[in-house]
Amino acid sequence: MVSIRQLKRGVQSPKMVFQHLNKLYFRNRYGKEFENGVNFMEEDWDNLLLLDACRYDIFESVNAVDGSLEKRTSRASSTVGFLKSNIHNKDLSDTVYVTANPQLVWKSEQFSPDFHKVVNVWEEDGWDDDLQTVLPETMVSYAKEAAEEYPDKRLLIHFIQPHCPFIGEFGREMVENSNIDFWPQLREGERDIPKDVLLKAYIENLEVVIPYVDELVQCLDGKSVVSSDHGQLIAERSFPIPFVEYGHPQDTYLPNLVEVPWLVCPFDERRTIERAKTDTEMQSGNVEERLKQLGYKV
Template identity: 25%
Template structure:
């Protein structure tokens, strides 16, 4: 973010929230702007490794999963027994998609099935470039919580593996990204309509503004991580894949350098160094996917507001 963009955003924020609130947020605005400027001029915002440069059959992406957080709970899950890390090509989901799914990798993409719960897919991805693109968020979004629960992602993936046996597949879960389904009390404005006016009440913004204790938010994040890992365990027990990787699109800042969440263009390790755990999957047939009869088309803008990306 350059000086002109910072000024435009500050004026817009002041109009919507008032001068007093804008002055109170001034330090946060300036901090993020200075980080973006530094990474821009230094070139450190670029770089990272593209996922298609690695060997895998099934890539499981946990949105906003920190490497140290996964390491902390690894001994609770037998499939997390090969620890490793990976430098992501983005510090938030849109840049991760734009930088990974490029013309250079069109051959790999054409034989890859992508099942995603992330609404940025509508902006960043072209279904014609993949063997299949399943944007599950469009018809299984939970308006009450403001995100897509993991089970529809699991169910669609299991069905696709049993029906089509894809050569390669990417499964993009939204958790442990907020809002935390395990702690809905921490999130204000959880419906799409409310989030349009209350994006600044995301969990990490509330921590930044002193409304929630940082430790409470961290504990909620870890609970959400355990919840999604339980879901991953179910998936691994109901698909066949020789080489499975569990990773993340980006991490999550929790106060490092005064940064919270995952702002675009900031390349600190907490955002760019993500987990990379290898395992296998065998279909035991223990789970039968639910048939979703409620095919509701979702609005991308409302979904991104739910996740705290848009005002």
């Protein structure tokens, strides 16, 4: 069913119509959950470090974290889809979710989250007002605290990079204001930034976060895996309507949107993991503002 809001946006933007039609194609073929994807929460790990919107091919080319790299297929092409298809109605009382992404709170009524604990790093204390994001060093600090406080729980650690805003020196200089409506503006032709510039800024954003991922892996006990919730399109043709697309539209199961890294890092001993129920507070007064600053339409 198409809403009035979607119809209005379609009149204003023909490419929104193309995007919606492509989504319908993939939904009709695969359903709202990509049937070829893996449920990451059912995989074998003690610590799962997610790099938001990280493509497998680019991670493979720049990664400096030690480990055995494989390619995995995500069940979704967006964070909302990833959370819905991996955590909905799951007993995750053995897992602490440390996240720089506000989507779990924003869409909590859709996910029925059952984590032991959720640490929303994007709240005031973890948010960088100048760059309008959560910095990777901040995530490392919060993740280390969670590891100390919950030694018998799995850790799901969700970095925001390489997702925009671009925080590297090149990205900040060459791609100004890479947050609010950034990818939609590019898709609609409201901004004109060459693909090579976008790609360089994206790669730099990944290179910025990798040393912090490596630092965290080195200090966490147990089996650590580095992966991503979904990939990214950067001025690439969508399908079946072949218009130039950007970002990571939901329910669009193209290879560069669902192929993600799965880096299994060396480890000595596993942690003993135990389940324990607790109440998880999901309310937040600034979630909508944070999502806008990270480039999401809300």
